Amino acid sequence: MNQITESPHTRRTSEHALEALICVFKDRVLTSAAVRDHHGHDESFHPSCSPDAVIKPHSTQEVADIVRICDQHSMPVIPYGTGTALEGGVVALHGGICIDLSEMNNIIQVNEGDMDVVIQPGVTRRQLANHLKDSGLFFPIDPGADASLGGMASTRASGTNAVRYGTMKENVINLEAVMADGSIIRTGGRSKKSAAGYDLARLLVGSEGTLGVITELTIKLYPVPEAMSSATCTFDNLEDTVNSVIQIIQCGIPVARVELIDAKTIEAINAYSKMDYTVAPTLFFEFHGSESYVQEQAELAQEITKDNNGGAFNWTRNTEERNKMWRARHDVAYASKLLHPKGKIWSTDVCVPISNLAECLLQTQQDIDQTGILAPMVGHVGDGNFHLLLLVDHDDPDEVKKATDLHDRMVKRALSLDGTCTGEHGIGYGKIDFLKKEHGPAIQPMLAIKKALDPKGIMNPGKIFEWANPS
């Protein structure tokens, strides 16, 4: 990983805080270079920066103890899940204590009758899926990585199922969190709806650790559908592919998943996940429902793809094949790295209204062709969300410049089409300038909230906003 050797940020290490933490947590205050370095970066190309120490708390009270001590000494606090994010959200720009929540990974209570589950933030999505395997219930949100649920809430993650089931925003019922002064709050009960006061759960979802540390989540579950069917469908060109998706969504077909994968990415998938897909622009579909309802949805979707010159649906024949297909989809970021030996993950993440998707996506494809950058394209296109996996040698300034400019143009294009600079990855410290462009005057109330809830600027400073240090 790139180290920031001359960080433009001031480190705000407090020796007093470290001493006080060692008093309480003894040798659980981890300060070895290996541990610190490991926690100073995520999976992106963003330069890393190590925290001063790492602690792996076992309870909400321990998180509160850490934060309270850090508050007393104005020492930064950086919550850490699995380190799989893509905008540098865990990079310790100002030093501080990394709170690694991986050991708070209990699944506390599955409430089958209410279709919800109470979990600790370190639970990962695959761990939860395994736990629920025989319950008849599942949790749909699935970013590519095996992320922690706390991290997923923090970045407002989504994934392939969001087109049908929503994002973390729609699927968090309530949160417990430790705020910047060490106080412990709960945002509400377990009822499906409430009109009681400000929606602190939705404020914390997507706040990327800048307002508080999520220490418990109650999230929605869904009944495993009676029938699930997955298929792939290839096209001659990207235009037909994207137009199919737009029409499917506009017809109101409740697809559970519809993913666009361009030819370059199919190549990568075939190599990395040992598949033998036809190398062409492809849609990955999944339909959920009763047997007859799934059939009905699939028939309608096939009519539309056929009208757009799509090939025949290639159905998976069993659960194993279906799982393999989606696992391959989830691994595209890792797969794409193979295409460029010096490449690191630089995942763009625009999202636009579906009626603007063709324009945004096709212009971007043209731009890629003209720029000559290797940029496989995948997308949760049912949501109007797509990614380029820019493969760039970060030691080659020319390549970096080309990629940066391509990315800039892509975000500007999305914003001009009433979209957003990030559909699901968050701002971290990689997209602060884009956030300003996107929100304009709305940055002011965001920053006012940040300052009100974290007056000393200790909560993951330098993320979402540059503002980090009130002194």
Add this chain to the structure above:
Amino acid sequence: MNQITESPHTRRTSEHALEALICVFKDRVLTSAAVRDHHGHDESFHPSCSPDAVIKPHSTQEVADIVRICDQHSMPVIPYGTGTALEGGVVALHGGICIDLSEMNNIIQVNEGDMDVVIQPGVTRRQLANHLKDSGLFFPIDPGADASLGGMASTRASGTNAVRYGTMKENVINLEAVMADGSIIRTGGRSKKSAAGYDLARLLVGSEGTLGVITELTIKLYPVPEAMSSATCTFDNLEDTVNSVIQIIQCGIPVARVELIDAKTIEAINAYSKMDYTVAPTLFFEFHGSESYVQEQAELAQEITKDNNGGAFNWTRNTEERNKMWRARHDVAYASKLLHPKGKIWSTDVCVPISNLAECLLQTQQDIDQTGILAPMVGHVGDGNFHLLLLVDHDDPDEVKKATDLHDRMVKRALSLDGTCTGEHGIGYGKIDFLKKEHGPAIQPMLAIKKALDPKGIMNPGKIFEWANPS
């Protein structure tokens, strides 16, 4: 309406603000007693209090002008939609300027391809439904009253369709708002999802005018289903009725609507809406989807109601009958008033996890029977949300005391069952004490946000929090 003659609240009328407003808005600053009184109350029993003046702005810029002048003189600002809320949200406890948004009622743009619509806040739900009549799209959120969409967003409203389509929280894509300093913000673009910064839209939804004035909304629309079927089903007792609903939800049947109406309310409906329903605990159902999917859902639901000793489904035969049935359901609050000539609407509004619904609802029924208060019960039971329409003579202290105690016990019961004091009506100034009980330490960050975004306490002061005046 009850007038607060000796208000416990300090009026914060500024003559300077009034003069400055008259300079700009001339005779559009309405100060007649009739207009002021009309705007000093909602449909609830909560004592009213008139604003000092009412202005009906025609544009976001005009709203900004009003707020900026009020900000300069620390004069309260109270946004007003249709005055149909139920917790005193528009009552001018501290005096001030009522911003009546009813003349900002343009439907700006229907984006059919994206299934969304951009509207001004004064648009009412029936106006929107009429506008969309031939578009093939509809907006599902339907509180009983013909409320304005701005008001519905402000109170995080829902209604009969929320079990399938969510509440205002899930259906607002973005908002434009005038903040306490008169600045105009937009919370985001029109893409279906975004991970860019704090979710200001969700913060404003449910903030009841205490953080800003909503001046434009972009909200989701849905395709009118190919088939819609409505039916009623009666039961011998409330227990069988509620158990049917719980099992239907737990089976994952995607009912579009399932409303519980007790025998007393059926009596009121028959009288007010000229219906001839059997007087018994009843469920009102609606199913949406393709012809075959609707049939499938209905069959499953009927199996469950039959298992719970329910009668045969009584289907509406056409659109007119279906509309009449739901209109009758929407009018229950008005209908119930007929049962008690001196009664005013005192609508309770608890919501609990569905697995706790039977306990909450049946204990409440027992409590009503023991208390001897007239309290028809209706509920959006698929969400775990139900209301009593307490019919109380507010000049009879004994009746008021009984009702107050019954209501207190009901809220405590809901909170002890992991629920909320309000599923959809909001806090206003009627439920501030309950909010504190429900949220405990989480009140602190809410109040910190309030103070950060409205440091002078001019935005609808005295609502959600007692805190109103920083001086």
